[in-house]
Amino acid sequence: MSEENLYQEERSDGLLEFLIETKVRRxxxxxxxxxxxxxxxxxKxxxxxxxxxxEIPEPTAALQKVFDTGHLVSELATRCFPGGVHVQEDDFLKNLAETQALLASKDPKPIYEAGIKAGRLYARADILRPSPEKPGVWDVIEVKCSTKCKDVYLQDIAFQRYCYEQAGIRIGRCYLMHVNNTYVRDGDINPHELFTLLDVTEEIKPFYGVTPSLVKGFxxxxxxxxxxxxxxxxxxxxxxxxxxxPICWAFLPREHVLELYRGKSKGFDLIDQGVLRLKDIPDNVKLSANQQIQRVCAITQQPHVELDEINTFIKSLRYPLYFMDFETIFEVLPRFNGTRPYQQIPFQFSVHIQRTPGGPVEHHAFLHKKADDPRLEFIKALSACMGQEGDVVAYNQSFEKLRLKEIGEQFPAYRQCCEDINLRLVDLLVPFQKFYYYHPDEHGSASLKKVLPALTGKGYEGMPIADGGQATSEYSRVTYGAGVDPIDRAKVYADLEAYCGLDTGGMVDILTALRVITKG
Ligand code: SF4
Known part of the structure; x- marks a missing residue:
């Protein structure tokens, strides 16, 4: 699985703002x-x-998808306010002029992407609509891909309100329109159910109050x-x-204090005191037990090993072992019937089976290569190779566990199978998360991407697909995109097989390495 997937939703709205700005010259x-x-x-x-x-690094190509998705979401949102006019987006001056003309119209209509300038302030509203309550007054509607309201959105809307009012526009109510993550697709996407419209007129007031002084300072x-x-x-x-x-943090040396496990503000405080390296942390600095292990490992350049704990973990394993990993897509606009926004849909698995301790392994894999819902074929293929007994080893098992629970709920014929697999789950993350083993090359992370190279020397470097986010975006691109070259598609599928296969093959190698350590 990809831990980085969890951050995508948080990042998307901020990036969207940036990408919109970089596309419009002003x-x-x-x-x-x-x-x-x-x-x-x-x-700064x-x-x-x-x-x-x-000087600001360019957004990566993968982030272009964020931009495209954001546009699709905004367009869907406009359908909740029909009969409006979409003003020119890419030409700054035309955007302003068209918006002005529409604001002055005697027959006011909703305006989508309304750009308004007031002195040195500029804001573009996703939707401005004529107030249904007061003639000559406009309501602001801000559309977000997120599934909840956040302070930063209220600050955003407060700035917009200030800008529009400085331009002489009378603003009535302000709304945040965010994605409703309980919406379940059934046929065409219904924008009225996909979005939640929140009246935040009152909520933005504290932020609005400080906006003028912030504007002056900025x-x-x-x-x-x-x-x-x-x-x-x-x-x-x-x-x-x-x-x-990448620029501001470039001064940090290898094995720096921001790698402190669950370090929160501690690492930054140490930097403020001039301590940059883990090995230079003074004795009198209060560290957690795991952070202390990191410090000692940085000094000795030796791994930390708790043999008894690792032995207990290894001896608890019941063979045959099934090393299992899933890859998923998760999209704001649910692609298939019966799915929700941002629901994780598994499209690929890799399973390595080891029947005896240290014995040979066999590999089973599945990759859905059609554009329809992959879940039924996925669980059919998975159930066929999982056997009836033996532990199922995952890395950060909660991800796989939840996917199986969801599939079991969606396909009752496989519910028992999903429950059985879940009962057999063992988490290979545990020995590393609990610091039974820690190597300085893990750099404070127990993720598979860090543990595998630190422990075995193998890794993802140089692989065409090297992380879960890339796996998701490349799969979506070649599976659902239009006009994809078949050679390109075949290569991406091969790269995906290699990537997911390394996740489970890597787990086998990690367990092998732990065995060697306990015997050595
Ligand atoms: S990396 Fe940090 S310090 Fe540098 S510009 Fe961004 S927020 Fe500011």
Missing amino acids: DPKLLTKSKFLNGLQCP LLWTRCNAPL LDIIDMPACPHISIREHCRDPYECQMI
């Missing part, structure tokens, strides 16, 4: 709503966006002759992962 010193959000996160990010945008930052010095801190990843991290 005065770099304007304070747009995207830059306003940058300013809330970090003055805001200054760089306005004064040295080329304009001052934009006009500074040099980039302000800002230390790296938690804000680099909150509320969005900053695109400048």
